[in-house]
Amino acid sequence: MERMPTVDDVALAASVSRQTVSNVINSPEIVRESTRLRVQEVIDRLGYRPHASARRLRTRTSSTIGLRLDPLRDGISGVVLDRFVHKLAEQADERGLRVMIFTANGPEDELAHIRRLRDGSDIDAFILIATFHGDPRISWLVDNDVPFVSFGRPWGSTIDDPQHRWVDVDGRAGVRDTVTHLRASGAQRVAYIGWPSPSGTGDERRAGWEEACGFDAADRARYQVVTVDGVDEGADSARRLMAVDAPPDAIVCASDSLALGARLALDAAGFLDTPVVGFDNTPVSAAMGLSSIDQPLDEVVAAALHLLFGPDGGIVRPNPKRNEEPTNRLLVPRLVERRSSHRALGETTGA
Amino acid sequence: MERMPTVDDVALAASVSRQTVSNVINSPEIVRESTRLRVQEVIDRLGYRPHASARRLRTRTSSTIGLRLDPLRDGISGVVLDRFVHKLAEQADERGLRVMIFTANGPEDELAHIRRLRDGSDIDAFILIATFHGDPRISWLVDNDVPFVSFGRPWGSTIDDPQHRWVDVDGRAGVRDTVTHLRASGAQRVAYIGWPSPSGTGDERRAGWEEACGFDAADRARYQVVTVDGVDEGADSARRLMAVDAPPDAIVCASDSLALGARLALDAAGFLDTPVVGFDNTPVSAAMGLSSIDQPLDEVVAAALHLLFGPDGGIVRPNPKRNEEPTNRLLVPRLVERRSSHRALGETTGA
Numbered sequence: 001m002e003r004m005p006t007v008d009d010v011a012l013a014a015s016v017s018r019q020t021v022s023n024v025i026n027s028p029e030i031v032r033e034s035t036r037l038r039v040q041e042v043i044d045r046l047g048y049r050p051h052a053s054a055r056r057l058r059t060r061t062s063s064t065i066g067l068r069l070d071p072l073r074d075g076i077s078g079v080v081l082d083r084f085v086h087k088l089a090e091q092a093d094e095r096g097l098r099v100m101i102f103t104a105n106g107p108e109d110e111l112a113h114i115r116r117l118r119d120g121s122d123i124d125a126f127i128l129i130a131t132f133h134g135d136p137r138i139s140w141l142v143d144n145d146v147p148f149v150s151f152g153r154p155w156g157s158t159i160d161d162p163q164h165r166w167v168d169v170d171g172r173a174g175v176r177d178t179v180t181h182l183r184a185s186g187a188q189r190v191a192y193i194g195w196p197s198p199s200g201t202g203d204e205r206r207a208g209w210e211e212a213c214g215f216d217a218a219d220r221a222r223y224q225v226v227t228v229d230g231v232d233e234g235a236d237s238a239r240r241l242m243a244v245d246a247p248p249d250a251i252v253c254a255s256d257s258l259a260l261g262a263r264l265a266l267d268a269a270g271f272l273d274t275p276v277v278g279f280d281n282t283p284v285s286a287a288m289g290l291s292s293i294d295q296p297l298d299e300v301v302a303a304a305l306h307l308l309f310g311p312d313g314g315i316v317r318p319n320p321k322r323n324e325e326p327t328n329r330l331l332v333p334r335l336v337e338r339r340s341s342h343r344a345l346g347e348t349t350g351a
Numbered sequence: 352m353e354r355m356p357t358v359d360d361v362a363l364a365a366s367v368s369r370q371t372v373s374n375v376i377n378s379p380e381i382v383r384e385s386t387r388l389r390v391q392e393v394i395d396r397l398g399y400r401p402h403a404s405a406r407r408l409r410t411r412t413s414s415t416i417g418l419r420l421d422p423l424r425d426g427i428s429g430v431v432l433d434r435f436v437h438k439l440a441e442q443a444d445e446r447g448l449r450v451m452i453f454t455a456n457g458p459e460d461e462l463a464h465i466r467r468l469r470d471g472s473d474i475d476a477f478i479l480i481a482t483f484h485g486d487p488r489i490s491w492l493v494d495n496d497v498p499f500v501s502f503g504r505p506w507g508s509t510i511d512d513p514q515h516r517w518v519d520v521d522g523r524a525g526v527r528d529t530v531t532h533l534r535a536s537g538a539q540r541v542a543y544i545g546w547p548s549p550s551g552t553g554d555e556r557r558a559g560w561e562e563a564c565g566f567d568a569a570d571r572a573r574y575q576v577v578t579v580d581g582v583d584e585g586a587d588s589a590r591r592l593m594a595v596d597a598p599p600d601a602i603v604c605a606s607d608s609l610a611l612g613a614r615l616a617l618d619a620a621g622f623l624d625t626p627v628v629g630f631d632n633t634p635v636s637a638a639m640g641l642s643s644i645d646q647p648l649d650e651v652v653a654a655a656l657h658l659l660f661g662p663d664g665g666i667v668r669p670n671p672k673r674n675e676e677p678t679n680r681l682l683v684p685r686l687v688e689r690r691s692s693h694r695a696l697g698e699t700t701g702a
Contacts, residue, residue, distance in 0.1 A: 064451070069440045079634070082433040089420045089454045098473070099452050100415070103440045113444075122449070231638040257638060283430070284635045287582040287608060 005046040014042040064098045065308075066123035068110050070130060080280050080295060081129060084151065087301040088127070095305060097124075107136055118146050124315055125308050131155060131166070132200070138164055147315050149304045153328070155200040162327040165307040167300050171201055171279070174293045174333035175208030175252060178277055181335060182250045183214065187275070191223040191248035193237040193258050205254050205279065223248055227258070234261025238276075242269060250275045256285045256292055263290055281336050289338045296331050303329040356397040365393040415449045416659075417474035419461050421481060431631050431646060432480060435502065438652040439478070446656060448475075458487050469497050475666055476659050482506060482517070483551070489515055498666050500655045504679070506551040513678040516658040518651050522552055522630070525644045525684035526559030526603060529628055532686060533601045534565065538626070542574040542599035544588040544609050556605050556630065574599055578609070585612025589627075593620060601626045607636045607643055614641055632687050640689045647682050654680040 010021045016039055023031050024039040031039070042048075067088065070081055085101070092099050100123060104110035114137065117123040124147065128137055131152035141148045142163045153168040154161065179190050192209040195202035210220060222244055225237035234257060241248050242265075251266075251274065253259040259278025266274050278285050281294035307327065310316040316325075361372045367390055374382050375390040382390070393399075418439065421432055436452070443450050451474060455461035465488065468474040475498065479488055482503035492499045493514045504519040505512065530541050543560040546553035561571060573595055576588035585608060592599050593616075602617075602625065604610040610629025617625050629636050632645035658678065661667040667676075 069437055079430055079433065082430065082436075085433075085436070085452070086420055086454070089452050093454050101436070101440050101450050101452055103437070103444050260638065284638075287611070287635075 172208035179212035187250035234258035235265035238262035523559035530563035538601035585609035586616035589613035
């Protein structure tokens with residue numbers, strides 16, 4: 001096993017004291033520039049790395065972001081957060097940051113984890129996912145001055161509190177733009193299948209449909225089905241919609257699970273040309289050729305890291321007194337249009 | 352912000368010296384039992400936590416497992432590794448271990464990451480995924496005495512090298528058991544749709560079908576389609592199989608993507624009663640009511656952590672001289688049988 005170079009090796013090779021090597025690493029501003037360059041050159045050449053725990057103890061930083069991984073969900077849409085984790089790992093890596101993941105049984109347990117990781121200086125900042133009304137994590141993190149950003153807006157509380165930095169995807173705009181696009185493409189009656197209220201995410205998506213559908217109150221009730229998430233539920237809802245007088249000629253759904261069910265039910269009933277649009281652009285929608293509204297996770301992660309670490313990598317602490325920089329970002333998703341491959345599967349059957 | 356208790360607070364409250372507090376934490380075996388209990392009680396009551404970086408510097412351990420997260424894959428089957436990450440985070444948490452994730456562009460880049468994390472004492476052990484023939488990570492980790500376990504057997508090299516601890520799922524047994532079960536349930540001609548050779552995983556799964564299908568060489572060629580992965584590819588393959596004389600009355604596939612395509616093609620052609628079985632039991636197979644062979648990821652993770660950390664939590668270093676404990680585990684997957692909900696979607700259509 002190759003021996004790792006030590007601080008003594010660097011000091012010897014650069015003809016300086018151990019203390020100077022330490023200063024170059026920890027307090028470069030107090031070292032003469034020519035010396036600093038010489039020592040740094042030796043550090044690079046030898047591949048010397050100060051012991052990370054020692055460095056962290058001195059600097060009290062860990063270059064590590066903590067993220068709670070939700071318990072595994074069986075649904076098709078659960079993969080969105082997994083995609084978020086992948087993107088986060090990639091972009092954190094580009095910034096020289098690491099990602100530590102942990103699991104928790106609910107917000108109180110997550111808070112216990114956050115507290116332990118904070119106490120141990122293991123984590124510089126946290127990313128919260130799945131924020132909700134009265135979220136106890138938010139108030140604790142703010143009160144304890146722990147840097148964090150949430151993927152999800154502060155439902156039910158002050159949306160512009162600079163202490164709570166957040167990034168979210170504007171589901172309302174995504175659905176509104178999609179409905180507008182479908183109507184511009186010739187659809188007369190765009191129906192909606194969505195989740196029961198109250199649901200922060202679900203209510204926003206439904207509001208986007210209501211704003212763009214062009215229906216009066218009676219037709220908004222007629223062309224809308226409220227259901228829990230699921231493929232079977234999407235199929236049942238689509239059948240109900242197609243049974244009304246003047247059935248819809250396009251359906252937008254709050255999720256890809258609902259859209260998949262709706263698509264299969266419409267195909268089985270012969271409505272092959274009725275567009276169905278899902279939400280989240282999951283692998284299954286891509287595999288099945290379903291149109292879907294895509295959350296721009298690359299941008300979400302970039303915005304979250306920018307809010308936390310700024311352009312230059314140092315932790316940015318929110319300053320409630322001076323709110324010159326925006327402390328949140330609401331990103332607009334985009335429609336990914338596909339022609340159903342399922343339909344093609346049925347059409348070209350040669351068996 | 353509530354002040355964190357310090358070692359002085361503990362020493363004062365327990366009427367002992369700072370050194371004694373430190374000994375209780377770092378060398379409890381040298382402290383008198385009654386003193387140890389009294390100090391520990393104060394530590395617990397005050398919620399004192401020694402600074403993690405300081406503790407790690409002393410012990411040179413991090414209680415952290417490193418895992419490379421593969422770049423995001425668009426396929427339906429990519430989620431298996433995400434499920435693995437969730438399970439790992441959960442079981443690591445139960446053992447007081449943390450999981451650090453990172454990404455890499457290929458094995459050489461991963462090795463550079465591993466080297467950096469090892470040099471910084473950031474990671475106690477690594478879990479490798481997606482092992483392959485001539486994997487350079489394996490030899491480096493063995494040569495450098497870095498503890499690791501792979502999810503995936505050492506393809507193409509000595510499978511029983513005690514230096515390479517591994518856990519894998521026996522795809523051959525999974526497919527063999529499934530084909531045997533289908534034949535026992537009345538299927539006369541069980542066909543197979545699988546990936547091109549060479550593919551460690553794919554070749555094993557195909558071998559399981561070959562062992563149990565009961566066909567002679569000519570029929571093994573007739574009732575088998577080789578294709579790259581994908582829903583469309585599964586549909587095309589199923590159509591080819593159903594076009595032969597005496598078409599198959601059951602189809603087993605190397606993946607859920609292939610199985611989903613095959614199921615849709617069979618449904619479109621009216622073969623509603625022909626069972627189709629996929630592999631990986633992904634969310635889409637559950638949502639669509641497809642039968643699938645499930646990888647026992649809970650057991651995989653438990654076995655991996657057991658091989659690395661043993662029953663009592665300390666890193667177990669493989670000892671090539673004394674190989675009393677097994678250093679690998681091959682786990683058998685199980686068939687999850689479902690009746691296609693897709694079929695039900697078509698049948699009950701009321702539109």
